[in-house]
Amino acid sequence: MNENTARLSPYYRSLTRNMVLLVMVISLTPMVLVTGIILNQFSASHHEKIHAHLGELVLKHKQNIDGFLSEKLHNIRFLADTIDVDQCGQPNMIEGQLARLQGAYGPVFVDLGVISEQGLQVAYSGPFKLEQARYTDADWFKRALESRDFTSDVFLGLRGTPHFIIATQKSCQDQKWIIRATIDFLEFNRLVEKVRIGETGFAYILNREGQFQTKPLFDFTPDLDIYNRYFSNLERMGKEVEIQERLDGKGVKSIYVSALLKGGDWLLVYKQAYSDAFSDLRNAQTVDVLFFLFGGLAVVGMAIWMSAKMVGRIATADKEKEIMNEQVIETGKLASVGELAAGIAHEINNPVAIMVEEAGWLQDLMEDGAFKSEADIKEFERALNQIRTQGKRCKEITHKLLSFARKTDSRIEDCEIGHLIEEVVALSAQRAKYSKVDVVTRLEPKLPAISASNSELQQVFLNLINNAMDAMDKTGGTLEISAKQESGHIVIGVSDDGPGIPKANLARIFDPFFTTKPVGSGTGLGLSICYGIIHKMGGEITVKSALGVGTTFEIRIPVKTDEPTENVAVSVTDTHS
Incomplete structure (x- = not known):
């Protein structure tokens, strides 16, 4: 399967999407966490820096203004003394x-x-x-x-x-x-006007009645309740400077830095818009976000490229695996044909012997010159009809064998389970006779069609029938094959009354190359092939077995629907008599 096919396949598109998401999550999550932690720490540090700077600025100007007032008062005091x-x-x-x-x-x-x-x-x-x-x-x-x-x-x-x-x-x-x-x-007002930072930062002085003691840079009406709280907080907590962030009268988030002047009669207030005070932080955050976006885009691009590359390789590997599986199935089919060869050869030998005998009889008649009378002609016709009949019989046998032995056709089409089972039973009839096995079929009439490969289903049924005959080869027994519809599935059962499977082997019977047959008598691929075929059809295969009682394989295949099922369940049960 090439990359173009992989892109067209819903499975590989889904796989590519999941891999992209996984790589993005794995790559971006640490980036997001680290970036978030760094930005948070930087933001907190910058807040502390700005608050400390503004607090120091206001405290310095508080000292300057108080020093100015104190100096002028001392000047007048000195004048009064002299x-x-x-x-x-x-x-x-x-x-x-x-x-x-x-x-x-x-x-x-x-x-x-x-x-x-x-x-x-x-x-x-x-x-x-x-x-x-x-x-x-x-x-x-x-x-x-x-x-x-x-x-x-x-x-x-x-x-x-x-x-x-x-x-x-x-x-x-x-x-x-x-x-x-x-x-x-x-x-005096110019002394306060010097407290300027950025585009919106300015200072002003209020008395306890909320009256301006300096001319503010921007016109606004102070909220007396708020400024009374500033007076109260500074006095109660004994702080020189208090910093608050709140909305101003126009709904703009601002920073307010306040300090008491003139022995607590005046309040020096510095106000600056939050966005203006933290413009450097906002610029740094913008740069970080841009770097994060570019990095994220690079990660996404790399994730898409790597995922597409990996899915392409997976698709190629799957194609190679599919070809190998077809070869394994073909090998298993030839092995099954080999197991049937002795019975089929005997079945073909009987009609061939009849044809040879009839041909010899015709030759004898011709040598005796007995071909002029009506009775001789009728004998000729009878012998020729017998030869024709046995020839057709050989042709049917070889046709069934060739039909089954031809290269596996894995095309999905509508299949009739009953007809397929009858064909496989007919192929196995002669071997069953030699193995003293009675084959009994219980097929429910008019079973619905299923979407599957005819040749692959034949392979499954033949493997199960051959395994059952191998189990009963020495003692003979009964092989029962059933098919019925149940809960949206067709259920096929293959049961024998052979010696059964040991409990220790039940969990491994579907493993490739696992076999209990003598060396040279089996490849260990038959049941593994059955599992793979049923799995591909979206079905389920289970086995129940008890020593001395027998073994039953049950196959559940969904009836034909528009949405195929991709999962298969395999269960193994040990039943004791």
């Missing part, structure tokens, strides 16, 4: 202090003022007209009176622009004075 409140009313006194601050630290200090305990700003220096401004009702002023140092939230105030105030107390002449400075909001 300023003489009694001289605050002198012209240019405050202007000089503000000028020194701006000269040392830049425009971050917008203005400077001194406020009495009653809320009146007694001295002011700055770009706004806030001299004699009253802050009695201002919330920041009330809180500044309650603590030595105070930093307010960002608010609009009297000037109408976002700003926040750093203030410190100074006691003089049994009275509290508040020295305060306004911090440039833009300078």
Whole structure:
């Protein structure tokens, strides 16, 4: 069978498909597992790396912002310690202090003022007209009176622009004075705007009321409940930085990194889209998937090529095996013919002897000249008819023998079991007579046809009949052959009342070259050939035997159907009388 035939055969197509699947599973499973484990470990490692990097970034900027606020507060504290409140009313006194601050630290200090305990700003220096401004009702002023140092939230105030105030107390002449400075909001906001990574990462500051203390890069409304939980978690767990992954208000998965500022009054939040933060991971995963796909395609291609190659070789081996099996069957058939030869020769010898005798009688009549009378002519006609009859008989015998002995024809066609059994019984009749074996047939009439090879079925029946006769050769006996329909099968039984088969040999009787006959009397292939033929037809062959009782072979062949059966079952039973 060549590769083209293998591709056309459903069996070899199925075999190729199964081999491809097996090779793919064996090859791809470790690849999938290893790739999955590596990607999972890489993903976990990259997550930890990103989280650690963002946590360190936010912590660093928290320290920078807290350091900035603390530095400005210390600047004002130092100024408060050196300023003489009694001289605050002198012209240019405050202007000089503000000028020194701006000269040392830049425009971050917008203005400077001194406020009495009653809320009146007694001295002011700055770009706004806030001299004699009253802050009695201002919330920041009330809180500044309650603590030595105070930093307010960002608010609009009297000037109408976002700003926040750093203030410190100074006691003089049994009275509290508040020295305060306004911090440039833009300078402070730029400090927070520096926290930028990727395309979507940005930072902002909120107070406990959920109000922005800096201008965020993107406009959105903060969820107060969520940010209150950030405040609570950081305080409760004592953590410097907390990292969470959740959906934002637009349903985009994002990373939130938060830290407390200004003694817990403010919350520094860094937000970045998850896809942006883990873009390197996604790119690496994409590359890995592409490599996996290319590798998988290479494995699939190799599996298909190797499977097709192997199936082609299997098909060739099967073809060679099929040819060898046909040769074995042919050899077995010739051996069976050899076993029948003595009986058939005797059967042919009888009519030949009659023909010779009749021919001699005709010759004698011709020599005596007795061919003119009517009686002589009738004698001639009788002798010729006898010769013709015996010739036909020889012809039938040789035709049956030649029909059986010709090369095996394994073509599948419709077969009539009854007719085949009768032909084989007729071939074995003379040997049965010599072996003192009575052959009894019990054939159910009108058995349905089966799909099989006529010559191969003949071989099976002849092997079983010859084996039975061999078993009863010395003692004679009865050989019964039956055929009937049962449960969608035709059941053929070949039973003898010979000595039976020992239990130790039952399990091996279908093995090739196994025989219990004397050396030179058998090849051990007969039953093996029977098994192979019945197996190929999708049938079943079983044997039951008991010593001193006899042996029965039973063959079950499915009746003709559209779907052939490929499996065969062989069972061996030892029956004790």
